[in-house]
Amino acid sequence: MKTTKPDERDMRQEVTATGRDTRTAVLTRSVRANVPLRKTFVQANPGGDSRHGPLKQFVTGRDLRGLKAYLLIVAACSSGENGWSTTHDSAVWARLMDIHRTADDQSARTGAWRTLHRLGGRNLITCRRSGTRITVTLLREDGSGRPYDRPDGRTEEDRYLQIPATFWTTGRDESLDLPALALLLVVAREKNWSSFPAERAPEWYGWSADTHERGLKKLVALGLVERREDWVKAPLAPLGFTKSHQYKRTAALQPRRARKATPAAR
Structure with a gap:
């Protein structure tokens, strides 16, 4: 039976990508200094029956993992390079969400798929599996299920906030709990x-x-x-x-x- 020497294990740990490494690689590939997000994700425009946006479901459902995953998907897909879609192995999705830190490989892969499937149920993305590969495609941020297009700010419906890519690459996202992340989006939605x-x-x-x-x-x-x-x-x-x-x-x-x-x- 082949065994792995301690120094070999240490070397593998040193070269294995972390969650932050993976998030940085995704953002680098999207070539965006800032990530646009329609303001209607946070709060609906006046005139409807309710001012609540899809963000409410994450907060009341205590879904911090889902919210972080969704914001990363917007960051990865909103450049439009692949038709508002991105594809990764389920292990990469798990690492993007830091699930690998507290679960074995198979459990982490399952957790990633469940998180993405949950976002699909909220009409924010579509996702499909092919073997271990998962492709995610953005839908409109308002949860209407309409196809995504990049917001241009010309109409009230297309007003958007921006999150700098450095929010992820410097690890600031890692220090936020669910109320703080939700309120970060609320503050970013409005003027200084x-x-x-x-x-x-x-x-x-x-x-x-x-x-x-x-x-x-x-x-x-x-x-x-x-x-x-x-x-x-x-x-x-x-x-x-x-x-x-x-x-x-x-x-x-x-x-x-x-x-x-x-x-x-x-």
Whole structure:
């Protein structure tokens, strides 16, 4: 029976790609400084029966893995290079989601497929298997099931937020829990120094005020969001004024400028 020497095992561990390595490779291949995401994923536009976007399902369903996977799929597919699709071995999908860290190979592969299948059930992607290969294709971010196209910002339906690729390549995604990641998208959806009153969270986004406050607090503690006090004159308030907080993304989460192509030498 062949055995693996300890030094050989150590060497394999050193050269084996991590989840962050894999995410970086996917983002490098998509050649995008920023990842566009329609704002309707976070919150529906005014005028409908509800302002809740598909993001609500991830938060109320406590599906952090699914949310991280979905954002990575948007990053991988939104360049349109392969018709809004991307294909990887199920082991690679598992590594993208860090499932391999707590499961054996087969369990990790199964976990990856279940996560992708769950996203398909929310009408955000389609996915199909061929052997161990899984192909994922983007659908519209609003959960309508319509085909995906790249948002251009020209209409209200096509307004979008941007997540810098460095969010993943520097590992900032690894420090966020579900409330923080959800609120990161909420803050990124709005202009700098906007207010996000917790008492409006159930109506506007579909989750609790407590979840809302915990997410904002975590983002501030991690240095991803800045907070300032805002004082407003209020003649009918007991003190004659009210105080609230406004938030904006720090430089770490601001969209990056795309590098200009270097002219080819003649």
